[in-house]
Amino acid sequence: MKYHDSIQQAGEKAAQVKLFLQRANLAAHPVNYAVCYEYISGHNSQLCQIIEQKLSxxxxxxxFIMADLxxxxLAPANPQQELMLQEASGMVSRMAAYTDVAAEQLDDYLLHLDHSMLQIQQTKPDPVLQPIINQLQQTTAEFRLSQQQMQQQLLLANQQSHQLRHELEQLKQQRLLDPLTGLYNRLAMQNQLDLWFSEQPGRRIAAxxxxxxxxxxxxQEYGNTIGDVILSKVARKISSYVQSSGLPVRSGGEEFLILLPDVDLRSASEIAEQVRRGVEKLRFVSSRSKKTLPKVTISLGVSLYQQSENWYQFLGxxxxxxxxxxxxxxxxxASELMLADGALA
Known part of the structure:
Protein backbone atom coordinates (compact mmCIF):
# COMPACT_ATOMS: atom_id res chain seq x y z
CA MET A 1 0.00 0.00 0.00
CA LYS A 2 1.16 3.52 -0.69
CA TYR A 3 -0.11 5.01 2.57
CA HIS A 4 0.36 3.55 6.03
CA ASP A 5 -2.18 5.69 7.85
CA SER A 6 -4.12 4.39 10.80
CA ILE A 7 -7.91 4.43 10.64
CA GLN A 8 -7.93 7.58 12.74
CA GLN A 9 -5.32 9.30 10.55
CA ALA A 10 -7.17 8.31 7.37
CA GLY A 11 -10.41 9.67 8.81
CA GLU A 12 -8.80 12.97 9.73
CA LYS A 13 -7.24 13.32 6.29
CA ALA A 14 -10.53 12.43 4.61
CA ALA A 15 -12.23 15.25 6.52
CA GLN A 16 -9.50 17.68 5.42
CA VAL A 17 -9.81 16.49 1.83
CA LYS A 18 -13.57 17.02 1.91
CA LEU A 19 -13.10 20.54 3.26
CA PHE A 20 -10.44 21.29 0.64
CA LEU A 21 -12.69 20.10 -2.19
CA GLN A 22 -15.57 22.21 -0.93
CA ARG A 23 -13.43 25.35 -0.67
CA ALA A 24 -11.97 24.79 -4.14
CA ASN A 25 -15.43 24.01 -5.55
CA LEU A 26 -14.17 20.67 -6.89
CA ALA A 27 -16.25 17.54 -7.44
CA ALA A 28 -15.41 14.67 -5.10
CA HIS A 29 -14.62 12.14 -7.83
CA PRO A 30 -11.68 9.70 -7.44
CA VAL A 31 -9.09 11.76 -9.35
CA ASN A 32 -9.71 14.95 -7.39
CA TYR A 33 -9.91 13.00 -4.12
CA ALA A 34 -6.63 11.19 -4.78
CA VAL A 35 -4.76 14.41 -5.62
CA CYS A 36 -6.13 16.18 -2.53
CA TYR A 37 -5.29 13.22 -0.30
CA GLU A 38 -1.74 13.25 -1.63
CA TYR A 39 -1.52 17.00 -1.01
CA ILE A 40 -2.88 16.69 2.53
CA SER A 41 -0.44 13.83 3.21
CA GLY A 42 2.47 15.98 2.02
CA HIS A 43 4.47 13.08 0.58
CA ASN A 44 5.01 14.54 -2.89
CA SER A 45 6.92 17.81 -2.62
CA GLN A 46 6.48 18.81 -6.29
CA LEU A 47 2.73 18.24 -6.25
CA CYS A 48 2.41 20.17 -2.97
CA GLN A 49 4.53 23.00 -4.34
CA ILE A 50 2.37 23.37 -7.44
CA ILE A 51 -0.85 23.45 -5.42
CA GLU A 52 0.66 25.92 -2.93
CA GLN A 53 1.68 28.21 -5.78
CA LYS A 54 -1.83 28.04 -7.21
CA LEU A 55 -3.34 28.86 -3.84
CA SER A 56 -0.92 31.71 -3.12
CA PHE A 64 -8.19 19.98 -15.86
CA ILE A 65 -5.40 20.88 -13.43
CA MET A 66 -6.28 18.07 -11.03
CA ALA A 67 -6.27 15.51 -13.86
CA ASP A 68 -2.90 16.82 -15.00
CA LEU A 69 -1.48 16.52 -11.46
CA LEU A 74 -0.10 9.69 -9.09
CA ALA A 75 -0.91 7.59 -12.17
CA PRO A 76 0.98 4.29 -12.20
CA ALA A 77 4.28 4.86 -13.92
CA ASN A 78 4.60 3.04 -17.22
CA PRO A 79 8.09 3.52 -18.62
CA GLN A 80 7.42 0.60 -20.96
CA GLN A 81 4.93 2.66 -22.99
CA GLU A 82 7.47 5.18 -24.26
CA LEU A 83 10.02 2.40 -24.84
CA MET A 84 7.47 0.39 -26.83
CA LEU A 85 6.65 3.41 -28.97
CA GLN A 86 10.33 4.02 -29.66
CA GLU A 87 11.00 0.36 -30.48
CA ALA A 88 7.92 0.11 -32.70
CA SER A 89 8.87 3.27 -34.54
CA GLY A 90 12.42 1.99 -35.04
CA MET A 91 11.21 -1.41 -36.25
CA VAL A 92 8.81 0.15 -38.75
CA SER A 93 11.53 2.49 -40.01
CA ARG A 94 13.89 -0.45 -40.54
CA MET A 95 11.12 -2.42 -42.27
CA ALA A 96 10.42 0.47 -44.60
CA ALA A 97 14.13 0.79 -45.40
CA TYR A 98 14.47 -2.95 -46.06
CA THR A 99 11.47 -3.02 -48.41
CA ASP A 100 12.79 0.06 -50.23
CA VAL A 101 16.15 -1.65 -50.80
CA ALA A 102 14.54 -4.98 -51.74
CA ALA A 103 12.23 -3.35 -54.28
CA GLU A 104 15.14 -1.46 -55.83
CA GLN A 105 17.34 -4.56 -56.06
CA LEU A 106 14.48 -6.56 -57.56
CA ASP A 107 13.95 -3.93 -60.25
CA ASP A 108 17.65 -4.02 -61.12
CA TYR A 109 17.66 -7.82 -61.29
CA LEU A 110 14.62 -7.97 -63.58
CA LEU A 111 16.16 -5.40 -65.92
CA HIS A 112 19.39 -7.39 -66.04
CA LEU A 113 17.41 -10.61 -66.67
CA ASP A 114 15.48 -9.04 -69.56
CA HIS A 115 18.72 -7.75 -71.09
CA SER A 116 20.37 -11.18 -70.86
CA MET A 117 17.40 -12.99 -72.43
CA LEU A 118 17.34 -10.46 -75.27
CA GLN A 119 21.01 -11.15 -76.00
CA ILE A 120 20.37 -14.91 -76.09
CA GLN A 121 17.48 -14.48 -78.51
CA GLN A 122 19.61 -12.34 -80.84
CA THR A 123 22.37 -14.98 -81.08
CA LYS A 124 22.26 -18.23 -83.10
CA PRO A 125 22.88 -20.92 -80.48
CA ASP A 126 23.99 -24.47 -81.20
CA PRO A 127 20.92 -26.67 -82.05
CA VAL A 128 22.05 -29.09 -79.34
CA LEU A 129 21.75 -26.29 -76.77
CA GLN A 130 18.40 -25.03 -78.07
CA PRO A 131 16.22 -27.27 -75.77
CA ILE A 132 18.25 -26.09 -72.78
CA ILE A 133 17.80 -22.47 -73.84
CA ASN A 134 14.07 -22.99 -74.33
CA GLN A 135 13.83 -24.49 -70.85
CA LEU A 136 15.84 -21.56 -69.47
CA GLN A 137 13.50 -19.08 -71.17
CA GLN A 138 10.43 -20.82 -69.74
CA THR A 139 11.95 -20.96 -66.26
CA THR A 140 12.96 -17.30 -66.54
CA ALA A 141 9.45 -16.30 -67.56
CA GLU A 142 7.98 -18.17 -64.60
CA PHE A 143 10.56 -16.66 -62.27
CA ARG A 144 9.89 -13.20 -63.64
CA LEU A 145 6.16 -13.65 -63.01
CA SER A 146 6.73 -14.79 -59.43
CA GLN A 147 9.18 -11.93 -58.85
CA GLN A 148 6.67 -9.43 -60.18
CA GLN A 149 4.13 -10.78 -57.69
CA MET A 150 6.74 -10.53 -54.95
CA GLN A 151 7.53 -6.99 -56.02
CA GLN A 152 3.86 -6.06 -55.69
CA GLN A 153 3.85 -7.57 -52.20
CA LEU A 154 7.00 -5.63 -51.30
CA LEU A 155 5.46 -2.40 -52.56
CA LEU A 156 2.33 -3.08 -50.52
CA ALA A 157 4.42 -3.87 -47.45
CA ASN A 158 6.37 -0.71 -48.06
CA GLN A 159 3.20 1.38 -48.24
CA GLN A 160 1.84 -0.24 -45.10
CA SER A 161 5.06 0.29 -43.16
CA HIS A 162 5.19 3.95 -44.16
CA GLN A 163 1.55 4.36 -43.14
CA LEU A 164 2.22 2.65 -39.82
CA ARG A 165 5.20 4.87 -39.19
CA HIS A 166 3.03 7.92 -39.94
CA GLU A 167 0.38 6.69 -37.49
CA LEU A 168 3.02 6.10 -34.82
CA GLU A 169 4.32 9.62 -35.27
CA GLN A 170 0.76 10.92 -34.99
CA LEU A 171 0.26 8.91 -31.80
CA LYS A 172 3.45 10.33 -30.29
CA GLN A 173 2.36 13.83 -31.31
CA GLN A 174 -1.12 13.39 -29.83
CA ARG A 175 0.43 12.58 -26.45
CA LEU A 176 1.91 16.09 -26.49
CA LEU A 177 -1.26 17.98 -27.45
CA ASP A 178 -4.28 19.16 -25.51
CA PRO A 179 -7.26 17.47 -27.22
CA LEU A 180 -9.63 20.44 -26.85
CA THR A 181 -7.49 23.34 -28.04
CA GLY A 182 -4.75 21.61 -30.04
CA LEU A 183 -2.10 23.51 -28.07
CA TYR A 184 0.79 21.71 -26.42
CA ASN A 185 0.32 20.19 -22.96
CA ARG A 186 2.57 20.18 -19.90
CA LEU A 187 4.44 17.07 -21.05
CA ALA A 188 5.39 18.79 -24.30
CA MET A 189 6.34 21.92 -22.35
CA GLN A 190 8.69 20.00 -20.08
CA ASN A 191 10.23 18.14 -23.02
CA GLN A 192 10.83 21.41 -24.87
CA LEU A 193 12.30 23.10 -21.82
CA ASP A 194 14.70 20.20 -21.29
CA LEU A 195 15.74 20.52 -24.93
CA TRP A 196 16.25 24.29 -24.72
CA PHE A 197 18.30 24.07 -21.54
CA SER A 198 20.37 21.15 -22.86
CA GLU A 199 21.23 23.22 -25.93
CA GLN A 200 22.11 26.28 -23.84
CA PRO A 201 21.98 26.02 -20.01
CA GLY A 202 21.81 29.79 -19.47
CA ARG A 203 19.26 30.41 -22.18
CA ARG A 204 16.90 33.34 -21.77
CA ILE A 205 13.27 32.29 -21.86
CA ALA A 206 10.31 34.64 -21.55
CA ALA A 207 6.93 33.40 -20.40
CA GLN A 220 -22.12 29.18 -15.53
CA GLU A 221 -24.28 31.46 -17.65
CA TYR A 222 -23.84 29.89 -21.10
CA GLY A 223 -22.75 26.33 -20.35
CA ASN A 224 -19.56 24.31 -20.73
CA THR A 225 -20.17 23.46 -24.39
CA ILE A 226 -20.09 27.09 -25.47
CA GLY A 227 -17.24 27.61 -23.03
CA ASP A 228 -15.21 24.93 -24.80
CA VAL A 229 -15.84 26.63 -28.16
CA ILE A 230 -14.64 29.93 -26.71
CA LEU A 231 -11.52 28.27 -25.30
CA SER A 232 -10.70 26.66 -28.64
CA LYS A 233 -11.07 29.91 -30.61
CA VAL A 234 -9.07 31.91 -28.08
CA ALA A 235 -6.38 29.23 -28.15
CA ARG A 236 -6.15 29.48 -31.95
CA LYS A 237 -5.87 33.25 -31.73
CA ILE A 238 -3.12 32.98 -29.10
CA SER A 239 -1.25 30.41 -31.18
CA SER A 240 -1.38 32.68 -34.25
CA TYR A 241 0.96 35.14 -32.52
CA VAL A 242 3.55 32.49 -31.62
CA GLN A 243 6.31 31.83 -34.16
CA SER A 244 7.74 28.38 -34.76
CA SER A 245 10.51 28.94 -32.21
CA GLY A 246 7.99 29.53 -29.40
CA LEU A 247 5.64 27.13 -27.63
CA PRO A 248 1.93 27.82 -26.90
CA VAL A 249 0.73 25.66 -24.00
CA ARG A 250 -2.60 25.04 -22.33
CA SER A 251 -1.50 25.02 -18.70
CA GLY A 252 -4.91 24.97 -17.01
CA GLY A 253 -8.65 25.10 -17.57
CA GLU A 254 -8.75 28.66 -18.91
CA GLU A 255 -5.04 29.26 -18.52
CA PHE A 256 -2.42 29.34 -21.25
CA LEU A 257 1.31 29.84 -21.30
CA ILE A 258 3.46 31.13 -24.15
CA LEU A 259 7.16 30.27 -23.91
CA LEU A 260 9.53 32.38 -26.01
CA PRO A 261 13.23 31.46 -26.14
CA ASP A 262 15.85 34.17 -26.72
CA VAL A 263 13.29 36.97 -26.22
CA ASP A 264 13.76 39.88 -23.79
CA LEU A 265 11.12 41.23 -21.43
CA ARG A 266 10.24 44.23 -23.57
CA SER A 267 9.70 42.18 -26.73
CA ALA A 268 7.66 39.61 -24.81
CA SER A 269 5.48 42.40 -23.38
CA GLU A 270 4.88 43.74 -26.89
CA ILE A 271 3.85 40.27 -28.08
CA ALA A 272 1.56 39.94 -25.05
CA GLU A 273 -0.12 43.24 -25.92
CA GLN A 274 -0.68 42.04 -29.49
CA VAL A 275 -2.26 38.84 -28.15
CA ARG A 276 -4.50 40.84 -25.79
CA ARG A 277 -5.74 43.09 -28.59
CA GLY A 278 -6.28 40.14 -30.92
CA VAL A 279 -8.43 38.26 -28.42
CA GLU A 280 -10.37 41.43 -27.54
CA LYS A 281 -11.37 41.79 -31.20
CA LEU A 282 -12.90 38.30 -31.33
CA ARG A 283 -16.68 38.21 -31.57
CA PHE A 284 -18.85 35.23 -30.66
CA VAL A 285 -22.44 34.50 -31.68
CA SER A 286 -24.63 31.77 -30.21
CA SER A 287 -25.52 29.21 -32.89
CA ARG A 288 -28.90 28.63 -31.24
CA SER A 289 -30.18 32.08 -30.34
CA LYS A 290 -28.05 33.97 -32.90
CA LYS A 291 -27.36 36.49 -30.15
CA THR A 292 -23.97 38.10 -29.76
CA LEU A 293 -22.20 36.79 -26.66
CA PRO A 294 -20.36 39.08 -24.26
CA LYS A 295 -16.86 40.16 -25.28
CA VAL A 296 -14.08 37.88 -24.07
CA THR A 297 -10.94 39.48 -22.65
CA ILE A 298 -7.73 38.14 -21.20
CA SER A 299 -5.20 39.20 -18.59
CA LEU A 300 -1.52 38.52 -19.20
CA GLY A 301 1.60 38.39 -17.06
CA VAL A 302 5.11 38.52 -18.54
CA SER A 303 8.30 37.37 -16.83
CA LEU A 304 11.81 36.10 -17.59
CA TYR A 305 13.37 32.89 -16.36
CA GLN A 306 16.25 33.35 -13.93
CA GLN A 307 19.04 30.81 -13.48
CA SER A 308 18.88 31.12 -9.70
CA GLU A 309 15.35 29.66 -9.54
CA ASN A 310 13.86 26.34 -10.50
CA TRP A 311 11.12 26.04 -13.05
CA TYR A 312 8.31 25.82 -10.50
CA GLN A 313 9.49 29.01 -8.80
CA PHE A 314 9.48 30.67 -12.21
CA LEU A 315 5.91 29.56 -12.91
CA GLY A 316 4.88 30.78 -9.47
CA ALA A 334 1.56 43.22 -16.52
CA SER A 335 5.29 42.52 -16.41
CA GLU A 336 7.57 41.55 -13.56
CA LEU A 337 9.09 45.05 -13.71
CA MET A 338 5.77 46.37 -12.35
CA LEU A 339 5.94 43.79 -9.59
CA ALA A 340 9.47 44.82 -8.72
CA ASP A 341 8.46 48.51 -8.64
CA GLY A 342 5.75 47.79 -6.09
CA ALA A 343 2.88 48.32 -8.52
CA LEU A 344 0.81 45.84 -6.57
CA ALA A 345 0.38 48.30 -3.73
Whole structure:
Protein backbone atom coordinates (compact mmCIF):
# COMPACT_ATOMS: atom_id res chain seq x y z
CA MET A 1 0.00 0.00 0.00
CA LYS A 2 1.16 3.52 -0.69
CA TYR A 3 -0.11 5.01 2.57
CA HIS A 4 0.36 3.55 6.03
CA ASP A 5 -2.18 5.69 7.85
CA SER A 6 -4.12 4.39 10.80
CA ILE A 7 -7.91 4.43 10.64
CA GLN A 8 -7.93 7.58 12.74
CA GLN A 9 -5.32 9.30 10.55
CA ALA A 10 -7.17 8.31 7.37
CA GLY A 11 -10.41 9.67 8.81
CA GLU A 12 -8.80 12.97 9.73
CA LYS A 13 -7.24 13.32 6.29
CA ALA A 14 -10.53 12.43 4.61
CA ALA A 15 -12.23 15.25 6.52
CA GLN A 16 -9.50 17.68 5.42
CA VAL A 17 -9.81 16.49 1.83
CA LYS A 18 -13.57 17.02 1.91
CA LEU A 19 -13.10 20.54 3.26
CA PHE A 20 -10.44 21.29 0.64
CA LEU A 21 -12.69 20.10 -2.19
CA GLN A 22 -15.57 22.21 -0.93
CA ARG A 23 -13.43 25.35 -0.67
CA ALA A 24 -11.97 24.79 -4.14
CA ASN A 25 -15.43 24.01 -5.55
CA LEU A 26 -14.17 20.67 -6.89
CA ALA A 27 -16.25 17.54 -7.44
CA ALA A 28 -15.41 14.67 -5.10
CA HIS A 29 -14.62 12.14 -7.83
CA PRO A 30 -11.68 9.70 -7.44
CA VAL A 31 -9.09 11.76 -9.35
CA ASN A 32 -9.71 14.95 -7.39
CA TYR A 33 -9.91 13.00 -4.12
CA ALA A 34 -6.63 11.19 -4.78
CA VAL A 35 -4.76 14.41 -5.62
CA CYS A 36 -6.13 16.18 -2.53
CA TYR A 37 -5.29 13.22 -0.30
CA GLU A 38 -1.74 13.25 -1.63
CA TYR A 39 -1.52 17.00 -1.01
CA ILE A 40 -2.88 16.69 2.53
CA SER A 41 -0.44 13.83 3.21
CA GLY A 42 2.47 15.98 2.02
CA HIS A 43 4.47 13.08 0.58
CA ASN A 44 5.01 14.54 -2.89
CA SER A 45 6.92 17.81 -2.62
CA GLN A 46 6.48 18.81 -6.29
CA LEU A 47 2.73 18.24 -6.25
CA CYS A 48 2.41 20.17 -2.97
CA GLN A 49 4.53 23.00 -4.34
CA ILE A 50 2.37 23.37 -7.44
CA ILE A 51 -0.85 23.45 -5.42
CA GLU A 52 0.66 25.92 -2.93
CA GLN A 53 1.68 28.21 -5.78
CA LYS A 54 -1.83 28.04 -7.21
CA LEU A 55 -3.34 28.86 -3.84
CA SER A 56 -0.92 31.71 -3.12
CA UNK A 57 -1.63 33.21 -6.56
CA UNK A 58 -5.37 32.71 -5.95
CA UNK A 59 -5.54 30.79 -9.21
CA UNK A 60 -8.52 28.42 -9.45
CA UNK A 61 -8.04 24.67 -9.22
CA UNK A 62 -10.24 22.87 -11.74
CA UNK A 63 -10.69 19.33 -13.05
CA PHE A 64 -8.19 19.98 -15.86
CA ILE A 65 -5.40 20.88 -13.43
CA MET A 66 -6.28 18.07 -11.03
CA ALA A 67 -6.27 15.51 -13.86
CA ASP A 68 -2.90 16.82 -15.00
CA LEU A 69 -1.48 16.52 -11.46
CA UNK A 70 -2.88 13.01 -11.19
CA UNK A 71 -1.36 11.88 -14.49
CA UNK A 72 2.02 13.43 -13.64
CA UNK A 73 2.41 12.37 -10.02
CA LEU A 74 -0.10 9.69 -9.09
CA ALA A 75 -0.91 7.59 -12.17
CA PRO A 76 0.98 4.29 -12.20
CA ALA A 77 4.28 4.86 -13.92
CA ASN A 78 4.60 3.04 -17.22
CA PRO A 79 8.09 3.52 -18.62
CA GLN A 80 7.42 0.60 -20.96
CA GLN A 81 4.93 2.66 -22.99
CA GLU A 82 7.47 5.18 -24.26
CA LEU A 83 10.02 2.40 -24.84
CA MET A 84 7.47 0.39 -26.83
CA LEU A 85 6.65 3.41 -28.97
CA GLN A 86 10.33 4.02 -29.66
CA GLU A 87 11.00 0.36 -30.48
CA ALA A 88 7.92 0.11 -32.70
CA SER A 89 8.87 3.27 -34.54
CA GLY A 90 12.42 1.99 -35.04
CA MET A 91 11.21 -1.41 -36.25
CA VAL A 92 8.81 0.15 -38.75
CA SER A 93 11.53 2.49 -40.01
CA ARG A 94 13.89 -0.45 -40.54
CA MET A 95 11.12 -2.42 -42.27
CA ALA A 96 10.42 0.47 -44.60
CA ALA A 97 14.13 0.79 -45.40
CA TYR A 98 14.47 -2.95 -46.06
CA THR A 99 11.47 -3.02 -48.41
CA ASP A 100 12.79 0.06 -50.23
CA VAL A 101 16.15 -1.65 -50.80
CA ALA A 102 14.54 -4.98 -51.74
CA ALA A 103 12.23 -3.35 -54.28
CA GLU A 104 15.14 -1.46 -55.83
CA GLN A 105 17.34 -4.56 -56.06
CA LEU A 106 14.48 -6.56 -57.56
CA ASP A 107 13.95 -3.93 -60.25
CA ASP A 108 17.65 -4.02 -61.12
CA TYR A 109 17.66 -7.82 -61.29
CA LEU A 110 14.62 -7.97 -63.58
CA LEU A 111 16.16 -5.40 -65.92
CA HIS A 112 19.39 -7.39 -66.04
CA LEU A 113 17.41 -10.61 -66.67
CA ASP A 114 15.48 -9.04 -69.56
CA HIS A 115 18.72 -7.75 -71.09
CA SER A 116 20.37 -11.18 -70.86
CA MET A 117 17.40 -12.99 -72.43
CA LEU A 118 17.34 -10.46 -75.27
CA GLN A 119 21.01 -11.15 -76.00
CA ILE A 120 20.37 -14.91 -76.09
CA GLN A 121 17.48 -14.48 -78.51
CA GLN A 122 19.61 -12.34 -80.84
CA THR A 123 22.37 -14.98 -81.08
CA LYS A 124 22.26 -18.23 -83.10
CA PRO A 125 22.88 -20.92 -80.48
CA ASP A 126 23.99 -24.47 -81.20
CA PRO A 127 20.92 -26.67 -82.05
CA VAL A 128 22.05 -29.09 -79.34
CA LEU A 129 21.75 -26.29 -76.77
CA GLN A 130 18.40 -25.03 -78.07
CA PRO A 131 16.22 -27.27 -75.77
CA ILE A 132 18.25 -26.09 -72.78
CA ILE A 133 17.80 -22.47 -73.84
CA ASN A 134 14.07 -22.99 -74.33
CA GLN A 135 13.83 -24.49 -70.85
CA LEU A 136 15.84 -21.56 -69.47
CA GLN A 137 13.50 -19.08 -71.17
CA GLN A 138 10.43 -20.82 -69.74
CA THR A 139 11.95 -20.96 -66.26
CA THR A 140 12.96 -17.30 -66.54
CA ALA A 141 9.45 -16.30 -67.56
CA GLU A 142 7.98 -18.17 -64.60
CA PHE A 143 10.56 -16.66 -62.27
CA ARG A 144 9.89 -13.20 -63.64
CA LEU A 145 6.16 -13.65 -63.01
CA SER A 146 6.73 -14.79 -59.43
CA GLN A 147 9.18 -11.93 -58.85
CA GLN A 148 6.67 -9.43 -60.18
CA GLN A 149 4.13 -10.78 -57.69
CA MET A 150 6.74 -10.53 -54.95
CA GLN A 151 7.53 -6.99 -56.02
CA GLN A 152 3.86 -6.06 -55.69
CA GLN A 153 3.85 -7.57 -52.20
CA LEU A 154 7.00 -5.63 -51.30
CA LEU A 155 5.46 -2.40 -52.56
CA LEU A 156 2.33 -3.08 -50.52
CA ALA A 157 4.42 -3.87 -47.45
CA ASN A 158 6.37 -0.71 -48.06
CA GLN A 159 3.20 1.38 -48.24
CA GLN A 160 1.84 -0.24 -45.10
CA SER A 161 5.06 0.29 -43.16
CA HIS A 162 5.19 3.95 -44.16
CA GLN A 163 1.55 4.36 -43.14
CA LEU A 164 2.22 2.65 -39.82
CA ARG A 165 5.20 4.87 -39.19
CA HIS A 166 3.03 7.92 -39.94
CA GLU A 167 0.38 6.69 -37.49
CA LEU A 168 3.02 6.10 -34.82
CA GLU A 169 4.32 9.62 -35.27
CA GLN A 170 0.76 10.92 -34.99
CA LEU A 171 0.26 8.91 -31.80
CA LYS A 172 3.45 10.33 -30.29
CA GLN A 173 2.36 13.83 -31.31
CA GLN A 174 -1.12 13.39 -29.83
CA ARG A 175 0.43 12.58 -26.45
CA LEU A 176 1.91 16.09 -26.49
CA LEU A 177 -1.26 17.98 -27.45
CA ASP A 178 -4.28 19.16 -25.51
CA PRO A 179 -7.26 17.47 -27.22
CA LEU A 180 -9.63 20.44 -26.85
CA THR A 181 -7.49 23.34 -28.04
CA GLY A 182 -4.75 21.61 -30.04
CA LEU A 183 -2.10 23.51 -28.07
CA TYR A 184 0.79 21.71 -26.42
CA ASN A 185 0.32 20.19 -22.96
CA ARG A 186 2.57 20.18 -19.90
CA LEU A 187 4.44 17.07 -21.05
CA ALA A 188 5.39 18.79 -24.30
CA MET A 189 6.34 21.92 -22.35
CA GLN A 190 8.69 20.00 -20.08
CA ASN A 191 10.23 18.14 -23.02
CA GLN A 192 10.83 21.41 -24.87
CA LEU A 193 12.30 23.10 -21.82
CA ASP A 194 14.70 20.20 -21.29
CA LEU A 195 15.74 20.52 -24.93
CA TRP A 196 16.25 24.29 -24.72
CA PHE A 197 18.30 24.07 -21.54
CA SER A 198 20.37 21.15 -22.86
CA GLU A 199 21.23 23.22 -25.93
CA GLN A 200 22.11 26.28 -23.84
CA PRO A 201 21.98 26.02 -20.01
CA GLY A 202 21.81 29.79 -19.47
CA ARG A 203 19.26 30.41 -22.18
CA ARG A 204 16.90 33.34 -21.77
CA ILE A 205 13.27 32.29 -21.86
CA ALA A 206 10.31 34.64 -21.55
CA ALA A 207 6.93 33.40 -20.40
CA UNK A 208 3.54 34.99 -21.04
CA UNK A 209 0.84 33.67 -18.72
CA UNK A 210 -2.67 34.13 -20.14
CA UNK A 211 -5.96 33.82 -18.29
CA UNK A 212 -9.50 34.42 -19.56
CA UNK A 213 -11.27 37.05 -17.48
CA UNK A 214 -14.35 35.91 -15.52
CA UNK A 215 -14.50 32.68 -17.52
CA UNK A 216 -16.08 30.63 -14.72
CA UNK A 217 -18.97 33.13 -14.67
CA UNK A 218 -19.24 32.81 -18.46
CA UNK A 219 -19.41 29.01 -18.18
CA GLN A 220 -22.12 29.18 -15.53
CA GLU A 221 -24.28 31.46 -17.65
CA TYR A 222 -23.84 29.89 -21.10
CA GLY A 223 -22.75 26.33 -20.35
CA ASN A 224 -19.56 24.31 -20.73
CA THR A 225 -20.17 23.46 -24.39
CA ILE A 226 -20.09 27.09 -25.47
CA GLY A 227 -17.24 27.61 -23.03
CA ASP A 228 -15.21 24.93 -24.80
CA VAL A 229 -15.84 26.63 -28.16
CA ILE A 230 -14.64 29.93 -26.71
CA LEU A 231 -11.52 28.27 -25.30
CA SER A 232 -10.70 26.66 -28.64
CA LYS A 233 -11.07 29.91 -30.61
CA VAL A 234 -9.07 31.91 -28.08
CA ALA A 235 -6.38 29.23 -28.15
CA ARG A 236 -6.15 29.48 -31.95
CA LYS A 237 -5.87 33.25 -31.73
CA ILE A 238 -3.12 32.98 -29.10
CA SER A 239 -1.25 30.41 -31.18
CA SER A 240 -1.38 32.68 -34.25
CA TYR A 241 0.96 35.14 -32.52
CA VAL A 242 3.55 32.49 -31.62
CA GLN A 243 6.31 31.83 -34.16
CA SER A 244 7.74 28.38 -34.76
CA SER A 245 10.51 28.94 -32.21
CA GLY A 246 7.99 29.53 -29.40
CA LEU A 247 5.64 27.13 -27.63
CA PRO A 248 1.93 27.82 -26.90
CA VAL A 249 0.73 25.66 -24.00
CA ARG A 250 -2.60 25.04 -22.33
CA SER A 251 -1.50 25.02 -18.70
CA GLY A 252 -4.91 24.97 -17.01
CA GLY A 253 -8.65 25.10 -17.57
CA GLU A 254 -8.75 28.66 -18.91
CA GLU A 255 -5.04 29.26 -18.52
CA PHE A 256 -2.42 29.34 -21.25
CA LEU A 257 1.31 29.84 -21.30
CA ILE A 258 3.46 31.13 -24.15
CA LEU A 259 7.16 30.27 -23.91
CA LEU A 260 9.53 32.38 -26.01
CA PRO A 261 13.23 31.46 -26.14
CA ASP A 262 15.85 34.17 -26.72
CA VAL A 263 13.29 36.97 -26.22
CA ASP A 264 13.76 39.88 -23.79
CA LEU A 265 11.12 41.23 -21.43
CA ARG A 266 10.24 44.23 -23.57
CA SER A 267 9.70 42.18 -26.73
CA ALA A 268 7.66 39.61 -24.81
CA SER A 269 5.48 42.40 -23.38
CA GLU A 270 4.88 43.74 -26.89
CA ILE A 271 3.85 40.27 -28.08
CA ALA A 272 1.56 39.94 -25.05
CA GLU A 273 -0.12 43.24 -25.92
CA GLN A 274 -0.68 42.04 -29.49
CA VAL A 275 -2.26 38.84 -28.15
CA ARG A 276 -4.50 40.84 -25.79
CA ARG A 277 -5.74 43.09 -28.59
CA GLY A 278 -6.28 40.14 -30.92
CA VAL A 279 -8.43 38.26 -28.42
CA GLU A 280 -10.37 41.43 -27.54
CA LYS A 281 -11.37 41.79 -31.20
CA LEU A 282 -12.90 38.30 -31.33
CA ARG A 283 -16.68 38.21 -31.57
CA PHE A 284 -18.85 35.23 -30.66
CA VAL A 285 -22.44 34.50 -31.68
CA SER A 286 -24.63 31.77 -30.21
CA SER A 287 -25.52 29.21 -32.89
CA ARG A 288 -28.90 28.63 -31.24
CA SER A 289 -30.18 32.08 -30.34
CA LYS A 290 -28.05 33.97 -32.90
CA LYS A 291 -27.36 36.49 -30.15
CA THR A 292 -23.97 38.10 -29.76
CA LEU A 293 -22.20 36.79 -26.66
CA PRO A 294 -20.36 39.08 -24.26
CA LYS A 295 -16.86 40.16 -25.28
CA VAL A 296 -14.08 37.88 -24.07
CA THR A 297 -10.94 39.48 -22.65
CA ILE A 298 -7.73 38.14 -21.20
CA SER A 299 -5.20 39.20 -18.59
CA LEU A 300 -1.52 38.52 -19.20
CA GLY A 301 1.60 38.39 -17.06
CA VAL A 302 5.11 38.52 -18.54
CA SER A 303 8.30 37.37 -16.83
CA LEU A 304 11.81 36.10 -17.59
CA TYR A 305 13.37 32.89 -16.36
CA GLN A 306 16.25 33.35 -13.93
CA GLN A 307 19.04 30.81 -13.48
CA SER A 308 18.88 31.12 -9.70
CA GLU A 309 15.35 29.66 -9.54
CA ASN A 310 13.86 26.34 -10.50
CA TRP A 311 11.12 26.04 -13.05
CA TYR A 312 8.31 25.82 -10.50
CA GLN A 313 9.49 29.01 -8.80
CA PHE A 314 9.48 30.67 -12.21
CA LEU A 315 5.91 29.56 -12.91
CA GLY A 316 4.88 30.78 -9.47
CA UNK A 317 6.41 34.19 -10.08
CA UNK A 318 4.73 34.36 -13.50
CA UNK A 319 1.40 33.62 -11.79
CA UNK A 320 2.04 36.53 -9.40
CA UNK A 321 2.57 38.87 -12.35
CA UNK A 322 -0.66 37.60 -13.90
CA UNK A 323 -2.46 38.27 -10.61
CA UNK A 324 -1.14 41.84 -10.78
CA UNK A 325 -2.80 42.31 -14.18
CA UNK A 326 -6.09 41.07 -12.73
CA UNK A 327 -5.86 43.34 -9.69
CA UNK A 328 -5.20 46.32 -11.93
CA UNK A 329 -8.53 45.80 -13.65
CA UNK A 330 -8.07 42.82 -16.04
CA UNK A 331 -7.84 42.97 -19.85
CA UNK A 332 -4.27 44.21 -19.66
CA UNK A 333 -0.63 43.14 -19.63
CA ALA A 334 1.56 43.22 -16.52
CA SER A 335 5.29 42.52 -16.41
CA GLU A 336 7.57 41.55 -13.56
CA LEU A 337 9.09 45.05 -13.71
CA MET A 338 5.77 46.37 -12.35
CA LEU A 339 5.94 43.79 -9.59
CA ALA A 340 9.47 44.82 -8.72
CA ASP A 341 8.46 48.51 -8.64
CA GLY A 342 5.75 47.79 -6.09
CA ALA A 343 2.88 48.32 -8.52
CA LEU A 344 0.81 45.84 -6.57
CA ALA A 345 0.38 48.30 -3.73
Missing amino acids: ARAPLDD YSRF IAVNLDHFSRFN RTAEVLLLAKKRGRNQV
